[in-house]
Amino acid sequence: MISDKSNNSPFSKSEHDNRLNKIKKEMTLKNIEVLLDSDPANIYYTTGYDAVSYYTPQIMIISIYHFEPILLVRDIDVLAVKIRTELSSDSIHGWNDSFVDNETSHPFEKAVELIIELELKQCQIGIEIDAGMTTFDDINFLKKHLKNKITECRRLINFVRIVKSDNEIKYMRQAGKITESAMQAGFSAMSEGGRESDVIAKIYHAFIAGTEEYGGDYPSNPPVMPTGNRSATPHLTWSDEALIKDQNLTLELSGARHRYHCPLARTVYIGKTPPKDLVDATKYAIEGIHETLEAIAPGMSLSEVHMAWDKVNKKRNLGKTSRLGYSVGCSFPPSWLERTASIRAEDKTILEPNMTFHLIAGIWKNKWGAEVSETFQVTNLGASLLCNLSQEIHHIK
Helix, strand or coil: CCCCCCCCCCCCHHHHHHHHHHHHHHHHHCCCCEEEECCHHHHHHHHCCCCCCCCCCCEEEEECCCCCCEEEEEHHHHHHHHHHCCCCHHHEEEECHHHCCCCCCCCCHHHHHHHHHCCCCCCCEEEECCCCCCCHHHHHHHHHHHCCCEEEECCHHHHHCCECCHHHHHHHHHHHHHHHHHHHHHHHHCCCCCEHHHHHHHHHHHHHHCCCCCCCCCCCCCCECCEHHHHHCCCCCCCCCECCCCEEEEEEEEEEECCEEEEEEEEEEECCCCCHHHHHHHHHHHHHHHHHHHHCCCCCEHHHHHHHHHHHHHHCCCCCCCCCEEEECECCCCCCEEEEEEECCCCCCECCCCEEEEEEEEEECCCCEEEEEEEEEEECCEEEECCCCCCCCEEEC
C-alpha cells in the first residue's frame, strides 16, 4: 500500500507548529479569534501544502481555539493535502466539483458551513483581503454570509514570515546556487544572432535541473530580459528576435527551492565596447550596492538603509526614484515578493537577523537600462549575500 505521507517534507512538524503559534500570537494582538487566509504562500508557510491548486478557491481557517489549521480545497485536491502536510484528516476538507466556475454558487459555502459547525461564527473573524489569488467575489461572499463584524486584515501572516528560520535561509541559499547556475546558463547561451527565446530556454532548464545535490522548483516570476531600447523598462520578458551586435540588455531572474527564491539581476552587453553611459551607470549602481550593504546592521530602519543608497544616487545623479528593494522568501505566482517591507525612505521597518531582501540598483533611462541586484540576509554582523556572481557588465564579444 502506498503511503499518503511524503517522506521528504522540507520542514518538520515542529517548525510548522512554531509558525502557527507565532501567527496565533499576532492574531491575539489584533483581537482576532479566527483568521481566514487564501494566499497560497501563507498556506504553504503554515501547513506545508504545495500544489498547483490555487487557481480555484481554497482557504485556510486558523482558530486560536483549535490546535491545527483547517484547510478547505477542491475535492480532487484533498489527497494532495494529505500527501504534503501533517494535518489530521479532521482538518482537511473538500468542496464539491460542481462549484467550479458555477455562476449561482460559491465554494466558500463550505467554509461558512465549517465555521458554523465548529461554533466559530460568533468569534471575532479576520479575513485576509489582500491575499494572492483571492478575488473580490471570494471576500464579498464571506462577508455577506458570515454577517457578523469582520476585521479586514492585510498581510498578517506575510509579516510573520518576514523573519526566516535557519532552515528557510538554507533553502534560500540553495535557491541562490540555482540562480547562479541559471544566470550563467543565460550568459553562455547569448551570442550575436542567437534568439532571445533560446537564451530563456537554457535558463529554464537550469531552473529545474538545479544542482548535482538538489533539483529546482518553478519560479514565481518568469525571467525578465528587455533588450536594446526596451531595457529602458524593467519588466519586459523576451521575444523570438535575434540578439544583435552593439546591444545591451538586462537579465533578472530567480532560482527556486521548495518555493524559496533568491532573485538576481545583471547587465549584459553584446559587442566590443559598451557605451560610456552604460558603463558609468553600471559602475555607479555597483558603488551604490556596496555602500548600502556596508551600512546595513540589525536595529536600523529600512529608511536608514535607503539613505545610504540615496547618497550615491544623488552624488552620481542616477535619478533612481523607485524603491530600492523589498522582502523576499517563499512565494507562488505571480510574484516572488513577500509584499511586506520595502527599502525606501518612508519605510520604518526595523531590521532583524534573518530578514531577507532583494536590493535592486536599477537605472532606467529613455533608451537604455542598467541593473545590478543582490539578495541578502540580515545577520548579527550586517548583510550577507546569498549569491556569488560578478556584478560587472557581462561582456559578450
